[in-house]
Amino acid sequence: MEIDYLLVVLLSSLTSASVLIIATLGLAVIFGLMGVVNLAHGEFIMFGAYTALVVTRSGVPFSIAVIVAALVTALFGAIVERVIIRRLYGRLLDTLLATWGLSLVLYQSAVLIFGSVTPGIGMPQSNVRIGDYTISSYMLFLLGVAIVLVLALYWLLTKTGYGIVARAAIQDSETASAIGIESGRINTMTFALGSGLAGFAGAILLPAVPATPGMGFAFVIKAFLTVVVAGPVTLTGTVLAGGLLGSAANIVASFWTTVAGNIVFFMLTMGLLRLYPNGITARWNRKL
Template sequence: MMELDYLATVLLSSLSSASILLIATIGLAVVFGLMGVINLAHGEFLMIGAYAALTATRYGVPFIFAIPIAVLVTMAIGAAVEVLIIRRLYGRLFDTMLATWGLSIAFYQLAVTIFGTVTPGIGMPQFNLKIGNYSLAGYPILMIGVAVLATLFVYVLMTRTVYGMKARAAIQMPEMARAIGIESYRVNTLTFAIGCGLAGFAGAVLLPIVPATPSMGFAFVIKAFLAVVVAGPVTLTGSALTAIGLGGGASVTASFLTSVAGDAFFFLITAFLLWLYPLGITAKWRSKM
């Protein structure tokens, strides 16, 4: 019975780690997967969301209300970035990468200047989940439900709303969309802002687990990019599968071996999947969401 309890603890903890990766990946799936924009500043938008939530809590705002504040702040900054920079670079992949890379450096240095290199966290809510003789912190386990709700939100937004239909039309067939009266520029601005807002949401909701620092986005952005690339054209469903599969597998490996072995598992399986499916695991799926 002890071994079963331990196995259940490892599996639940691994699912939690995979869900955290999925939360950090969803915004990238929107911007890169739907818009084709490689936003190398994605990790910095996650960092901005964390700092926005942290600053709000320092002014007495309850943490639960600091999260939507972080989303609004990152959406506003994302909209400004799209209008001032990204809009001029659609179709120029390399230029977009250079621009967002420079933006990430600027955001990082700005955060260092304002907040310093080390920032205290807000503390994790103290509730635990007991499995036999083992105990798990409750807040990371709560991220499983948060990841499910965030994925459902994006799916419904993109497939069941007028905005979602306009967004997909503006991205997939921009000339046709403009011909039938869809203002592609406004739709693209909102879509990019939503992707940045989702990154800000990730930074805010993960703040009790990952304290705000200027470099906190680095811990997520490489694995998030790889998850989206492996996912392929069916961005949302594929990203959910790859984040859970790769993130969960890496966490299980780390639990039984070492964290280095977990990272090695993640990158080796990613390389194998890209060799097996160069266009992503969902390249032959009929569905496109």
Template sequence: MELDYLATVLLSSLSSASILLIATIGLAVVFGLMGVINLAHGEFLMIGAYTALTVTQHGVPFILAIPVAVLATMAIGALVEVLIIRRLYGRLFDTMLATWGLSIAFYQLAVLIFGTVSPGIGMPQFSLRIGGYSLAGYPLLMIGVAALTGAFVYFLMTRTVYGMKARAAIQVPEMAQAIGIESSRINTLTFSIGCGLAGFAGAVLLPIVPATPSMGFAFVVKAFLTVVVAGPVTLTGSTLAAIGLGGGASITASFLTSVSGDVFFFLVTALLLWLYPVGITARWQRKM
């Protein structure tokens, strides 16, 4: 096997794993800190993509459209938490039903407003050559974006006053209330941040995955399984699961077919959940 081809496959697989992590990290925050399974995560990703697309169509540079998409999805996420999620804490099945219904509503609303096909913004035209092979530069850029996003979330949750309050509000809510932490506000902000990260994913991946009402479906199943495989140490576990599952699926697809890559993903997921029913990080001492 040519070393150039092997290097190309490895870089491409790391890029695929990074894209999966970017799409997953918002779900990991909401599920890991709040215990809420947000089945509308894919639709928040879609909202971020459509927001970025709409803003760029009005002449705003793409790089500035990304923070606009984040703010828009955070605002919608805060509203959803106040109106729906807040009333369902501790009722996991009801929360799943509510967010599933919300995802259907968002999907239908997107179809009514934008139709089923939307124009893309085009991928930035730069590439990396490795011997006789060439890789598109923008997907490779996602490796750095995933690393920076993971570092930002880790810093936010472990090195800031908000992060300490957020973990206290979820882990020991009675004690948090006793020392003056307003759990309701913290929970709203945490859910909003998770939705904002989904919006960020939709916006930053827009040149790779065009905005459509159904674009979230392509990510939400794999993102959800990645978080479940990760277990209680959601951030670190999701990073490892995304690299292992997403990267392994991409390598398999490179040597066989895309269907084989998906088969690899789901079979390895099933095997890991059989071996580690509560996630690969269940016995870890760390909490993030």
């Protein structure tokens, strides 16, 4: 096997992991951190993708459209938290049912509003050459996006006042309230943050994954598995689990078949959960 092929596979395994991590971070906050099983996570991604699509097609540059999409999805998440999720904290099955219902509503709304096909915006037609191979510049760019996003989120949740208060409100909302933290408001903000991240994912992936009503389904299963494998140290765990699962599946798919890559993803998930029933970070002594 030539060296340039190995290099390309290595790079693309990193981009695959980045795509997975970008699509998972929102769920890492909502499910990993807050413990809310949000089955509508995929539809939040779809919501962000369509928002970015509509904004771009109205003439706004794509980079700004991505930010708008993240903000709009965050706002939508805040409303969902106020109206639905807030009443269901600590009621796992009810949350499951409510968010699943929400995902159905969002899916069908997208079909009704946008129809089944909407013109996409496409990827920039530029690529990087490595020996005999070319790799899309946009996919490489997503690698950078994933790194920046993870660092920014880590900083937000550990170094800022909001981050500390947010984690306090989630860990023990009564004690947090006793010392004067408005747990309710903070939880709304955290849910909105997770939703915004999902919306950002849909928007930033839009060039490579065209917006369709059913697009969320492709992401939601792997995102959940990644967060479950990650375990209690949510953020570091998600990066680790996403990096491992995403790149392993990619490498197997590159040397064998895509089906085999998928099988490896799920077998690896099963194997890791057999070894670490509470996630790979269960015994870590880190905060995030």
